[in-house]
Amino acid sequence: MAMIIGLTGGIASGKSTVSAMLKAKGYTIVDADIAAREVVNIGEDAYYGIIEAFGKEILLEDGNIDRKKLGSIVFHNTEKRLLLNSIVHPAVRNYMQKKKAEAIEAGKQTIIMDIPLLFESKLTYMVDKTILVFVDPNIQKERLMKRNHLSEEDAIARIRSQMPLKEKIQLSDAVIDNNETLEETKKQLNKIINEWDMHP
Numbered sequence: 327m328a329m330i331i332g333l334t335g336g337i338a339s340g341k342s343t344v345s346a347m348l349k350a351k352g353y354t355i356v357d358a359d360i361a362a363r364e365v366v367n368i369g370e371d372a373y374y375g376i377i378e379a380f381g382k383e384i385l386l387e388d389g390n391i392d393r394k395k396l397g398s399i400v401f402h403n404t405e406k407r408l409l410l411n412s413i414v415h416p417a418v419r420n421y422m423q424k425k426k427a428e429a430i431e432a433g434k435q436t437i438i439m440d441i442p443l444l445f446e447s448k449l450t451y452m453v454d455k456t457i458l459v460f461v462d463p464n465i466q467k468e469r470l471m472k473r474n475h476l477s478e479e480d481a482i483a484r485i486r487s488q489m490p491l492k493e494k495i496q497l498s499d500a501v502i503d504n505n506e507t508l509e510e511t512k513k514q515l516n517k518i519i520n521e522w523d524m525h526p
């Protein structure tokens with residue numbers, strides 16, 4: 327039986343960093359952020375759903391969704407964010423379950439489901455165990471501003487659109503503290519891999 331692990335965190339907490347470490351060790355990763363991009367490609371159902379809900383103003387000249395523009399709308403307006411979620415998430419869930427099934431079929435022993443909104447969207451039914459990548463709020467804000475070139479106000483809006491990381495600690499089976507160096511983070515990850523007897 328394959329072990330299905332939900333890897334989660336908050337925005338810019340280091341989830342992708344940990345997921346890249348696992349990938350380098352040969353683990354199979356199913357990434358919800360990638361899913362959320364694929365299901366809104368031109369021609370997909372969710373693509374038309376977004377145009378219907380947000381208008382053609384949300385498109386770039388080449389017809390693709392203008393993610394920056396959509397982000398600036400939904401991270402400052404809860405109602406619109408929930409509307410976007412209702413359009414995109416059903417397709418993301420299907421994508422994730424399909425990729426998971428394919429990985430099980432291929433005989434993978436451990437499958438990492440990398441899902442930022444694992445707890446917010448109540449998706450824990452998809453996984454057996456959960457790992458949280460945690461950072462302190464100030465470090466999270468600093469890293470987010472730096473990575474996405476956001477103002478402090480925009481960074482705070484994005485962080486506030488998610489369940490506080492502190493609350494996610496209570497819901498997780500293992501926590502990785504990513505406040506320190508990448509080496510420290512890797513050590514904690516290796517400890518979990520050993521304790522849970524994870525194999526690719």
Ligand SMILES: CC(C)(COP(=O)(O)OP(=O)(O)OC[C@H]1O[C@@H](n2cnc3c(N)ncnc32)[C@H](O)[C@@H]1O)[C@@H](O)C(=O)NCCC(=O)NCCS
Pocket residue numbers: 336337338358359362392393394396397400407410411414415418442443487488
């Ligand atoms: C609003 C969008 C267009 C902004 O795109 P952008 O390229 O700037 O960001 P990206 O998709 O890479 O997401 C970055 C991070 O933002 C956070 N985030 C994204 N969407 C949401 C959301 N609806 N609610 C809370 N946090 C979110 C996650 O931590 C994610 O890892 C995009 O995030 C989106 O379509 N979101 C809705 C789908 C979704 O919930 N995706 C998250 C994984 S299911």
Ligand SMILES: Nc1ncnc2c1ncn2[C@@H]1O[C@H](COP(=O)(O)OP(=O)(O)OP(=O)(O)O)[C@@H](O)[C@H]1O
Pocket residue numbers: 335336337338339340341342343344359442469470473504505506507508511
């Ligand atoms: N231990 C660390 N020390 C310094 N910088 C780090 C550390 N871990 C991650 N970072 C940096 O912080 C930023 C956020 O990390 P990452 O992209 O892995 O977060 P994430 O949780 O996947 O975010 P999102 O959910 O927004 O995709 C990146 O620019 C990354 O290079």
